[in-house]
């Protein structure tokens with residue numbers, strides 16, 4: 001059976017981008033067709049300036065929202081990265097096959113490092129090695145497929161490269177994974193700055209729809225989305241990125257196609273109204289289930305405990321094999 005792994009980082013409140021680009025696919029498709037693991041990657045949240053209490057809170061919230069989005073612990077394994085030591089163990093071995101040059105070439109590193117340097121004057125070493133830990137997440141489970149939004153493709157490519165290199169040097173150890181992406185909404189853009197991704201750690205308020213935004217807040221954000229001065233509704237991501245983003249969001253929420261949908265609308269206003277309604281409807285059941293789950297924290301904890309137990313059992317043999325292959329003496 002195909003093995004699927006993916007993760008989400010608790011660095012901010014989860015967004016519509018996370019949902020349409022990744023989480024919904026995990027719940028609706030992946031957990032039904034594959035042996036699937038989904039992980040709240042809290043170690044990755046420590047790579048930039050962080051508040052310990054906030055990371056803990058966001059980790060619990062992300063796990064709760066993943067369940068609210070439809071992940072079913074009977075069908076998949078849901079857990080927290082730091083509960084399974086194998087991630088950190090394997091990450092070190094992979095640092096011994098990765099080069100600093102390939103880390104410095106990562107687009108997200110360049111962007112985030114520039115931001116951190118400006119804000120703080122320094123960059124955590126863990127930000128540079130971030131993609132190695134991510135490769136360890138993936139490779140520890142013999143993963144075939146990694147369902148992610150567009151922005152993670154380069155990181156998954158690196159995991160492939162490291163798997164191939166390790167296998168060539170030390171003998172076949174890892175499955176070589178590949179990224180998969182949703183048909184639409186693989187890159188949901190910021191509603192106020194359609195040239196940038198809708199990212200959870202930017203706090204430019206109106207441009208980001210959060211999964212827990214109230215319906216009137218969602219409506220306000222979508223109705224105020226930046227479009228352009230044209231009048232005709234056309235799907236042209238290059239020339240009309242704001243409009244294309246709304247069409248993609250609407251298509252992702254209603255199961256349509258952005259190009260076909262553009263022909264349906266005569267005005268931006270009508271498109272915005274329908275998009276706002278569609279987003280509110282998509283979020284409604286997630287928010288309702290989230291409220292129920294918040295009232296039952298013991299259930300969520302139980303899911304995470306069982307998930308970590310299962311994940312540990314899967315990762316252990318793979319990581320132990322890698323330890324032997326690379327030249328470490330088994331404990332006596």
Ligand code: TYM
Nearest residue numbers: 006007008009017018021022041134148149186187188198
């Ligand atoms: P993260 O936490 O930034 O995002 C989680 C998932 O949501 C997708 N996503 C988006 N998709 C479409 N439009 C957007 N605006 C948008 N924003 C986010 C991301 O592509 C991702 O699939 N490095 C990863 C976490 C990670 C991981 C892993 C993923 C750590 N280890 C192993 C897969 C496998 C990250 O920061 O995702």
